[in-house]
Amino acid sequence: MQYQNSGKSDESILVCNAGSGSLEMQLWEDGQLKDSTTTEGEQHKLLDDFTAFLTHSTPCDYILHRVVHMGDVEQNPLRVNDEILALIKHWQPLAPLHNGIALALIEKGKARWPDAQQFVFSDSALYSDLPEHARHYPLPGKLSSGWPIKKYGFHGLAHQSQWRLLQEQKQYSRVITIQLGGGSSLTAWQDGKVLDTTMGFTPTDGVPMTTRSGGVDPNIVLHLIEREHYSVAQLNKLFNHEAGLLGLSGVSGDYRDLKISEEPAAKFAIAVFSYRLTQAIGSLMAVMGGVDAIGFGGGLAENQPALREACLQPIAGLGVVVSSENNDAENELCAIHSENSSTDIWISPNQECNEMHSQFKTYKEKVLL
Ligand SMILES: Nc1ncnc2c1ncn2[C@@H]1O[C@H](COP(=O)(O)OP(=O)(O)O)[C@@H](O)[C@H]1O
Ligand SMILES: CC(=O)OP(=O)(O)O
Ligand SMILES: [Mg+2]
Missing domain, CATH: 3.30.420.40 (ATPase, nucleotide binding domain)
Structure with missing residues (x-):
């Protein structure tokens, strides 16, 4: 290069x-x-x-x-x-x-x-005006004054770039953008405003990722400290580097490796990932009372049609219907829903760098010049 x-x-x-x-x-x-x-x-x-x-x-x-x-x-x-x-x-x-x-x-x-x-x-600026009820964990306030404990949300540039692409196709009201790469997250949008997102206090919360766990029962942490004598460094390694697809499969955190692996645990890891994505989509649909468009972006979501189909298949009964034929497209902006879907479904490639460049241009015109 x-x-x-x-x-x-x-x-x-x-x-x-x-x-x-x-x-x-x-x-x-x-x-x-x-x-x-x-x-x-x-x-x-x-x-x-x-x-x-x-x-x-x-x-x-x-x-x-x-x-x-x-x-x-x-x-x-x-x-x-x-x-x-x-x-x-x-x-x-x-x-x-x-x-x-x-x-x-x-x-x-x-x-x-x-x-x-x-x-x-x-990566969190997009979420600075999340509704208060979505922003706060059910915990007492003022637990950590230097690092206030609440949902910050991440992948803001990725979700913003996907949302823009979708808006260029049609003025959708209720949108879910899905970013799947090394990290994975989903964001719910209503009329251009973000209502919720799956990542939280850190980018380890939410759905499982290549090597990150996503959200887990907090008592698992207490248990590992108390009974298994984990240190902070070991917990960090476990939840950020050894969990997710890697932890579930014991094979790899890279979806490409899991797809070609003969190990039953590799298939199981994909099944758990897909299940958690379906759950997350369903919960964001509930937040908005439905969804008019879903966009898939990020290196993993853009290139793996079977995953897109697998995570949406369980909600076909809610009017979210993928076209197997259209879904085979890779890496390009295109619609992948079937004719009878009430929700439009898109591959909406993540364009974080373009987003930064375009925001910088606006900033420069307003502030620097
Ligand atoms: N063909 C593919 N199949 C599955 N996963 C892929 C593929 N290509 C790239 N990826 C994953 O996507 C990531 C790149 O996508 P991106 O959205 O930029 O995520 P990140 O910034 O988290 O690395 C890679 O690091 C890899 O994990
Ligand atoms: C926030 C985050 O997880 O980013 P990435 O997917 O680029 O690792
Ligand atoms: Mg990236």
Whole structure:
């Protein structure tokens, strides 16, 4: 992978989206997308790929980063300064798979291109006005003053980009956007406002993921501490790195491996994942009293038709009917519902980098110019 800016330009922007298992980079020059690439792997590999990019590219004017956890942020973007760096570090323990790599990218960017202006986009800003009844856990208040315990929600840029794509097709009122990649989450939208989302205080809550558990009974944690003598580090490893598809299958957290595995536990892991997705879709439908459109985005949701079909099949009786024929499409924006479905169903590819670029353009016109 090698990039080269095409020499002099009035304005060049590098957009970086570090996920738990992938790094997406886009290079924009004078409003045109010049280059786009995604690499997958462990975080040290993603960092090496970023360093290779910086080494081979001429300096950009702006670098934009997605940051998963910064607590309460209402507006994107935020200009990187010492206070913002401290905020990302402060929330790092609650996004152990994400904030560290975002900090490393910011530091590498600054070291290589000291004159570039860097900005961050909170993955939670979309959820800053969640309804209060959806935001709060049934717990007493003021349990952790430095890190208020409530639902922050994540994948905001991914869900926002999917929602925009769907709106461009038709003005839907009740929408569920589904993001399935390294992390997985679902968001309910009514008339452009988010009503609820499955991730919570951290990106480990909600549905199961590649290596994250999703929501579990809190007494499991107490039990593991009391009777099995787990330490904090062991619990972190268990719930963030060893659970989800990996924990259930004992084979891999990567859906592609599970699909071709002969192990019964691999099929079981897929069945549990699909079941939990159905449950989550059903609960968000209940929140809105139905759903007019469902969108599937993210590397996993966009590329695995059988999973899309499996998680929707149990709710066909609620009017959500997939067309097996249309559903075979991969990776592109397209409708996959059948003629008799009362809900439209789409593959709505996640475009987090485009979302950041477009929000930055608006910000720049309003604030920087
Ligand atoms: N063909 C595929 N089948 C299943 N999963 C895939 C496929 N391609 C990519 N993925 C998964 O999707 C992820 C990339 O999608 P993305 O939505 O960017 O998620 P993330 O940012 O969490 O890595 C990869 O890390 C991998 O886990
Ligand atoms: C928030 C989150 O889980 O992000 P990703 O899917 O990119 O790991
Ligand atoms: Mg990603």
